[in-house]
Amino acid sequence: MSASAIVSAFRIVSLPSGYTTQEEVTDLIENVLHYGSVESVEVQQRTFNGVPYHTAFVEMGSWTDTECADSMQKQLTKAGKDKVDQWFIDFPFFWPNGKPMHYLTFKALDHMPKHSVRSTLPADANEWPLSSADWKSIYIPCIPDDVGLFDGQNVYPLTQEHLTHMIEKGLNLGEVSRIDYVNQQKEDRIVKTAYVHFKKWNDNRQVEEFRNQLNTVGSKKIYSFGCHGSALFTLMGKLLDQSGIVKDVNRYLVFKINHKPIPEAPEGANAAQLSAANVYLENLVKAKDAEIEALRAQLAHIVAPIIDNRILDSGPMDVSELDNHGEDGEVVAEA
DSSP, X not given: OOSSOSOOEEEESSOOTTOOSHHHHHHIIIIISOOEEEEEEEEEEEEETTEEEEEEEEEEEEEOSSHHHHHHHHHHHHHTTSEEEEEOSSSOEEOXXXXXXXXXXXXXXXXXXXXXXXOOOOXXXXXXXXXXXXXXXXXXXXXXXXXXXXXXXXXXXXXXHHHHHIIIIISOOEEEEEEEEXXXXXXXXXXXXXXXXXXXXXXXXXXXXXXXXXXXXXXXXXXXXXXXXXXXXXXXXXXXXXXXXXXEEEOOEEEEEOSXXXXXXXXXXXXXXXXXXXXXXHHHHHHHHHHHHHHHHHHHXXXXXXXXXXXXXXXXXXXXXXXXXXXXXXXXXXO
16 A cells, blocks of 8 residues: 555554553554554543543554555445454454453544644653662562463563563563572472562653552553564463363463662672572571570570579568568559
8 A cells, every 4th residue: 555545543442451552552553563654643541331441543644555454444444433353363462451352443533533642652761760769670479480472473481581671672661780580489389589670760651650550559460562663472371271281371470569679799790609609698697597596595504493493492472572662662663
């Protein structure tokens, strides 16, 4: 198709999870659906039967000369004011509750709503201003062993490099300085926890919404994310059902505030040095614990005979021992 589009504006009735801002909708149209160049976007939050959702009004600058873009234009033109459902069986989006969203619903528009805002992606994100009292680190309480990143065709393991890419590019939160992994014993299993430390936070709407939810709700679940200029990624895992068949299942990661971040290691220390220092500190703590227990045992050995002797040798109490007045007659202890 040429730049003169049959339909210049349309509405996406309900936006999938991860696409609720002007920048994310622009990315959805231009880089995921490959419909063309977006001129402006208006995102609104609405409620249906008490359930909030986001809807988007999109004005196209031009359409790409592709089969998918041509098909969408023809469907919108033919449908008029009726809706058009675009299905994605092998490439699902997700509803806010995490369930697969296999289709998007479109409606052609005669004109954009008033006060539409042109959507442009900033070339260089500014740094979010944080005070010394603001939290700057987050953590993921549990990273399932089977979790991976699905791009519609392949599943990639969630390595530290991929997790960093997810946070920096997919979620557009900022620049990661380091990620600390800790294995924790939870009942009968070992759980991998990740602590994410930032060099800086981006100054954008994604960070504003992310930090606001962690400050108010305490956590945020991530089921999928879209990297600008690349495909949408979803978190996937494996499940062995009752019939013994391994199936793909949706996974998610929970992000929380890390109020007590671990200080960064001294510059120049390598992994072997850090490991040796950690072992030394662990042994030092164990030695101190053993020393404390020995002192407690020694103290108990000294104090116990004194208590026993007082009980056995003191005899019955006389009237003077019951007197609770001092030499000048003032009360020194209440009965």
